[in-house]
Amino acid sequence: MIALQRRANPSQLMGYLAPLIAFALTLLAGLLLFALLGVPVFEAFHAFFIEPISSLYGLAELGVKAAPLIIIGVALSIGFRAQVWNIGAEGQLILGGIFGAAVALYFYEVDAWFVLPLMILASLVGGMLWASVPALLKTRFNVNEILTSLMLTYVAVLLLSWLVSGPMRDPDGFNFPESRLFHDAALLPRILSGTRLHMGALVAIGVVVAGWLLLSRTLLGFALRVNGAAPRAGVHAGFSQNRLVWVALLLGGGCAGVAGLFEVAGPIGQLLPTISPGYGFTAIIVAFLGRLHPVGVLFAGLVMALSYLGGESAQITLNLPLAVTGVFQGMLLFFLLATDVLINYRIIRKQAS
Template sequence: MVFKLEPRAVPSRVMIYQSPIIAVLLTLLAGMVMFRLLGTDPLQALDAFFIEPISTLDGIAELLVKAAPLILIAIGLSIGFQANVWNIGAEGQLTIGALFGGGLALAFYEFETPFLIPAMLIAGTFGGMIWAAIPALLKTRFNTNEILTSLMLTYVGLLILSYLIHGPLRDPDGFNFPESRLFHDSALMPLLIEGTRLHIGFLIALGVAIFAWLFIFKHVVGFQIRVVGLAPAAASFAGFKQKRLIWFALMISGGTAGLAGVIEVAGPIGQIVPVISPGYGFTAIIVAFLGRLHPIGVIFSGILMALTYLGGDSAQITMNLPSAVTGVFQGMLLFFLLASDVLIRYRVKIN
């Protein structure tokens, strides 16, 4: 018996949506094997990883808290990925956004005004855009590969955070701990459900998703992005300005990453700390692919990936598994997704 891949006449539309489901099921199977190898009961581990964390209201609130930044970043990234602009430095843009927004909160430390939060959100978005403007400028002006520059700038951004938090932004009454002051109440994201950490950041993420959806399918620039992704040659015949699209893709993805950064520091964290994100900027790459580069798909995949973070924490507490299991799960999921995607263009034939 030999398996052979046979090209389909037309790419399967059904498989586009089935492939993520296949990938999730395969990841769960591989996860059970992994837990077995780690010496735990696979079913118990899966329960601890995927069921237990969301069996309470508090758990569901936490799930949405973690999903918000993932959804925001992934929306920006998926617009870029469609146009073949590979911004993989969202983690750095998130960090700079958090510093801009958080810096504003600390600058206006004792101000009681409802305008502070909106100003912080704008500042954070702007910060992320500035950080993404560097790869955009280098790409359009000097033809420099944006994958490498945006990633290098992530390391630089994290070091800037480290410098500021050990110096200028450190809490003057904080016994030299590398942490800023706790933000004032008017610099914290309003809560959606009292008693949990769920804040309006999740609604912002949903709003941005819907806006992006309308934009991609109704606006002419959104149309151009889709054409560039599907048929680059056609796009250049049609006279779409390649450079403008590169700028656009990087500004959008940098902006949403910066926004995600500020809602993290003004939301669940409430101050600036040395580690702001547990790798949301990289995980969002997986979220974007799993959500089929579609804003609405990204909402679902963002929630699913948020669950892997909660699961990692829960498995660490209840089963003493290292939290690094989360990263392994996320990597496996992307592998299985890329593998299943072959079925969009090919069908398996058994001879």
């Protein structure tokens, strides 16, 4: 019989290497999968992993897709470290988009420097406002934040679709459910001409650094980590649990809101009924794939963004079903969890008794 035995000293090095090993195993298993499907292995591999990033434009697209994942992923992982489970980043992202767009449309055709900063500020407030509902319910009535934050996402989706087909609809838009196209002063500056890569990519890197600093070097970050690892010890040290719940949720909501604005004022340029391909939900996987560590989240965000691009590319060049993306994401998660188990446990052979 085979059994798992806990290792006395799990390797720290392996802890860092595990995501890389998982990625390599995913590639191997993917090649095997393609071979079994009868798809030319090399071409499929090329289409999935190389082609999307073999041009400058492709690399820029990777940054466009990874930026919101990283911004939200870092904020969520800080909350998850504190055992605050904000599952509603998607809704907070939508509210951020709505608030930012409202400012853009209010100052329509106003060509002033303050428009964009004001939009960012508004999106921050919007995301935080949406996240403050679960925070209030959690701290006042001990309502589970997983349920409230998730359900509020659907409210946000409906709110957005009402706004774009009503109050915020483009008056010259032939009744299409979309807002006016933002004027230039309300659009994010692009940082690479000829591509869609925008300021959000830089902000994402800033968020990674800030998140790392917060978690590792500040009292607040320490309190969040202690609250997650041993809540009673946090209380003993004098950290207020309610305050940490508020901080974690507002942080997640704020970052998601800004990420929402970056979509609206970046690649999209207007308010549409759908402003995110589920970034708020995918960021949850990114957070865990990145070990709830800001630097890990940076890489995880890039990998996840690549899997989106690769899925699309494989669909176009090889007629593979879009489900391939899901398969790759699933395998990656599976291999990561498996390597994690082997870091903490060894496999031993037990005599049958």
